[in-house]
Amino acid sequence: MNTQLNRFATLIWLTLVMLTIGTFLIGEEVSAGKTVMLSVLVISLIKGQLIANYFMGLRYVGWLWRGVILGYFVIVGSMIAIAYLN
Amino acid sequence: MNTNITLVNETEDLPGDFAIWIFILAEMLVFGVMFIVYAFARSNQIDVFNTSQLTLSRGLGTLNTIILITSSYFVVRSVSAIKSNNSKQSAHWLIGTILMGGMFVAVKLWEFNQKFSAGITLETNDFYMFYLTLTFFHLMHVLMGMIILACIVYKLKNGVYSAQEHFGVETGASFWHMVDLLWIILFPLIYIIR
Numbered sequence: 001m002n003t004q005l006n007r008f009a010t011l012i013w014l015t016l017v018m019l020t021i022g023t024f025l026i027g028e029e030v031s032a033g034k035t036v037m038l039s040v041l042v043i044s045l046i047k048g049q050l051i052a053n054y055f056m057g058l059r060y061v062g063w064l065w066r067g068v069i070l071g072y073f074v075i076v077g078s079m080i081a082i083a084y085l086n
Numbered sequence: 087m088n089t090n091i092t093l094v095n096e097t098e099d100l101p102g103d104f105a106i107w108i109f110i111l112a113e114m115l116v117f118g119v120m121f122i123v124y125a126f127a128r129s130n131q132i133d134v135f136n137t138s139q140l141t142l143s144r145g146l147g148t149l150n151t152i153i154l155i156t157s158s159y160f161v162v163r164s165v166s167a168i169k170s171n172n173s174k175q176s177a178h179w180l181i182g183t184i185l186m187g188g189m190f191v192a193v194k195l196w197e198f199n200q201k202f203s204a205g206i207t208l209e210t211n212d213f214y215m216f217y218l219t220l221t222f223f224h225l226m227h228v229l230m231g232m233i234i235l236a237c238i239v240y241k242l243k244n245g246v247y248s249a250q251e252h253f254g255v256e257t258g259a260s261f262w263h264m265v266d267l268l269w270i271i272l273f274p275l276i277y278i279i280r
Contacts, residue, residue: 002170006163013159017152020273024148027278032136037279047270051155055162056263057101057256065100068111069267076118076271083125084279 012054019043037084041077048073101165102257110264113227117268120223121275124216131212136280138213141204143197147277150193151269157186158266161235161259168242171249177242180235180255183262187232194225217276224265224272231262 023043030036052069053059059066100107128135164179198221201214208215238258241247247255 002166006166009159009162009166013155016155016159020148020151020155023151023274023278024144027144027274032280040274040279044270044274048267051158051263051267051270055158055266056260057098060098061100065107072114072118073271076121079122080125080275080279083122083129086129 009054012050016047016050019047034085038081041081045073045077100260102253102260106257106260110260113264114268117220117224117272120216120220121271124220124275127212127216134211135213138211138217139276139280142217142277143200144277146193146197147273150190151273153186153190153193154266154269157183157190158263160186161262165252165255165259168247168252168255169249173242173245173247176247176255177239180239180242180258184232184235184239187228187235190228191225191232194221194228198222220272220276224268227265227268231258231265234258234261 023040026036026040049070053066056069058069160179160183164176164183167173167176167179198218201218206214208218235258238247238255241254
């Protein structure tokens, strides 16, 4: 059982590393722009959800705490996007 | 009616001490406000922020992100090990996490040193003020996390934790993941988007 969970954690870790490299490549290859900003923020939201749900273990807790972390990323990310779109 | 059927609650309690979750929320709130203030401050001086941001090394920022993500993975493995009653392995994974934390600190100090050598201070402009303040504040949390994890390693080595009693390990793990979560926003905000 634990071996399976460990393998799953390794998969999540690999996904997080790939998303980070993706973010780096976007920053390196594309100079600027609204699409870049929004893409990077969405990648951050996905990374945050992977960490909260599978590393912190919130996936197995009630919906409230998952919602709090998701809400945090959505609200902070949206506010950043609004500031950048202004 | 079958009275043997029991309702199974599929959800579990929050990992670790409940108090750490209140602390995590408070910390995330403070950082969240600072992230938003940074974004709105930038909208008034876009050129200054963009030009200054390009002097940062996106490579080092990415390296530190991968270091933190990997350290978080090590913490997951440590919790998994103690749940299997393997305190020795659990301690080893945590030592790995602390070493990763040390690498993060080294990269960050290298970055700070480069900036200070170039004559950049808090007063150079608003971007550098935010960059130095936010990353320094985050760095303090990394150091705090390393101290917390070192205490847990000490307890693991003394047989305090087991498969039945691993509350403390989960509490420390949750704190460390929070440090990672904050960096997940801080990294693209400061280093990437412009």
